[in-house]
Amino acid sequence: MRPLIVIGGGPAGYAAALTAARKGRETILVEEAELGGTCLNRGCIPTKALAKSAGVFSLLKGAKEFGIRSSDVGVDWASVMARKKSIVDGLRRGLQGLIKGAGISVVSGRATLQGGGKVEVVDASGKATALEGDAIIVASGSTVKNPFPCAIDEKDILSSTGILELAELPSSLIIVGGGVIGLEFANIFNSLGVKVTVIEALPRLLYGIDEEASTLLMKILKARGVEFRLSAKVSKIEKAKGKVRVSLEGGNGVEEFVADKVLLAVGRAPNVNGLGLDKAGVQVEGGRIKVDAKMRTTAKGVYAAGDVIGNPMLAHAGFLEGEVAARVACGEEASVDWRAIPSCVYTTPEIAQVGLSEEEARKQFDKVIVGKYPLRGNGRALIEDEGGQDGFIKIVADRKYGEVLGVTMVGPFATELIGLGVLAITNELTIDQMADTVQGHPTVCEAIREAALIAVGRPLHFGR
Ligand code: NAI
Numbered sequence: 001m002r003p004l005i006v007i008g009g010g011p012a013g014y015a016a017a018l019t020a021a022r023k024g025r026e027t028i029l030v031e032e033a034e035l036g037g038t039c040l041n042r043g044c045i046p047t048k049a050l051a052k053s054a055g056v057f058s059l060l061k062g063a064k065e066f067g068i069r070s071s072d073v074g075v076d077w078a079s080v081m082a083r084k085k086s087i088v089d090g091l092r093r094g095l096q097g098l099i100k101g102a103g104i105s106v107v108s109g110r111a112t113l114q115g116g117g118k119v120e121v122v123d124a125s126g127k128a129t130a131l132e133g134d135a136i137i138v139a140s141g142s143t144v145k146n147p148f149p150c151a152i153d154e155k156d157i158l159s160s161t162g163i164l165e166l167a168e169l170p171s172s173l174i175i176v177g178g179g180v181i182g183l184e185f186a187n188i189f190n191s192l193g194v195k196v197t198v199i200e201a202l203p204r205l206l207y208g209i210d211e212e213a214s215t216l217l218m219k220i221l222k223a224r225g226v227e228f229r230l231s232a233k234v235s236k237i238e239k240a241k242g243k244v245r246v247s248l249e250g251g252n253g254v255e256e257f258v259a260d261k262v263l264l265a266v267g268r269a270p271n272v273n274g275l276g277l278d279k280a281g282v283q284v285e286g287g288r289i290k291v292d293a294k295m296r297t298t299a300k301g302v303y304a305a306g307d308v309i310g311n312p313m314l315a316h317a318g319f320l321e322g323e324v325a326a327r328v329a330c331g332e333e334a335s336v337d338w339r340a341i342p343s344c345v346y347t348t349p350e351i352a353q354v355g356l357s358e359e360e361a362r363k364q365f366d367k368v369i370v371g372k373y374p375l376r377g378n379g380r381a382l383i384e385d386e387g388g389q390d391g392f393i394k395i396v397a398d399r400k401y402g403e404v405l406g407v408t409m410v411g412p413f414a415t416e417l418i419g420l421g422v423l424a425i426t427n428e429l430t431i432d433q434m435a436d437t438v439q440g441h442p443t444v445c446e447a448i449r450e451a452a453l454i455a456v457g458r459p460l461h462f463g464r
Pocket of ligand 1: 147176180199205206207344346
């Protein structure tokens with residue numbers, strides 16, 4: 001049997017390679033940059049490391065709230081960046097160890113499909129290597145979208161890659177795009193004392209997330225000094241005397257914003273170009289590789305996983321898709337169920353959602369029941385603070401069968417606690433089962449039960 005070839009060493013690609021190799025399959029992993037992909041090197045991990053430092057700074061500045069005196073609190077940007085780098089480097093070393101331990105051969109270079117199971121890899125020096133496999137898994141990821149007539153120089157006009165490598169803290173920052181990336185950076189830089197303006201084309205932030213949650217986050221960030229322009233059309237982005245200027249066009253004429261830096265965060269596009277997909281008979285639809293739930297493309301023996309297949313473009317979706325692609329390529333029965341992939345937004349407070357938002361559930365189902373518990377009634381949320389006073393947990397269920405359809409959380413530990421919602425939706429639990437599950441006290445987790453109790457008409461720490 002010829003080997004299994006994986007193209008791309010990000011979450012989807014390395015999960016696929018580890019899965020196949022651990023099944024005893026000879027596996028080759030082709031990567032043109034670092035193992036770990038965007039998530040580990042330029043995405044999830046470094047961003048959350050910066051968010052933690054920003055959170056520690058905010059906590060220390062607000063220590064008085066907790067009855068603690070603090071002085072000489074400041075940001076040592078170089079040390080913030082060094083901590084981030086050391087976490088990323090450590091995890092990358094760990095991943096290299098896992099790959100080596102599983103006996104995977106790593107080939108450095110850029111891969112293109114040649115058809116008939118053949119892949120050509122060209123390394124940085126231009127040397128070409130021919131590979132041949134029985135199965136190919138394409139996990140080539142995504143790149144930042146830039147629909148504007150300006151180049152991203154990663155100095156003043158930044159993408160989410162360049163902003164993670166800033167040599168010093170800017171004093172002001174304009175963020176174009178009020179999605180997950182835009183808001184996580186707005187939260188980080190606002191916490192670090194940078195003047196932040198967010199410009200969003202739609203009339204609301206975080207499209208796809210429960211509207212009540214996104215409205216609440218905007219209110220909280222606004223109160224902390226972040227400026228927002230919604231329903232805004234960016235007409236120009238240009239450099240101006242060591243600064244950047246962003247012009248908006250709207251009903252009130254042209255409005256201009258000037259800042260030290262601008263971050264473009266208007267989405268990512270699947271990497272489908274220059275891979276030889278045509279040659280191999282792999283169909284691209286709407287800018288992404290078309291796959292079925294078994295991760296099979298339109299070409300026999302070619303699979304795809306991760307950002308290259310389009311939404312939800314999340315690392316944890318990529319892990320699952322990569323595992324499924326490898327299992328199917330190894331002859332097992334497996335498929336991906338995208339209903340219970342959580343969305344996690346690492347702002348303060350955190351937002352997390354799994355399944356349907358309330359708006360979406362109301363559209364798709366005849367009748368729904370909703371239980372919403374405000375966290376100002378939850379002891380642990382108040383103790384932790386972190387926006388706990390304003391947050392909430394909301395569960396939406398189908399009225400007919402009681403099946404849990406969606407869980408949304410805004411508050412401390414939301415990105416951790418959403419795991420309970422994931423379990424509920426994956427296993428088709430009912431709202432009664434959620435209500436009849438006891439959680440520890442005092443925890444924010446209890447609020448999930450409180451929301452379920454409200455939904456089934458048995459409120460405890462709520463109402464009169
Ligand atoms: P996004 O699609 O989440 O948000 C982009 C935002 O930009 C949207 O709200 C859109 O309406 C807005 N926009 C588009 N064109 C615009 C324009 N011309 N002017 C102003 N606004 C405009 O994309 P984002 O935030 O760049 O993230 C990319 C991907 O990375 C997403 O798939 C996201 O889920 C993923 N990601 C996930 C994270 C997490 O799970 N915590 C963190 C970071 C990224």
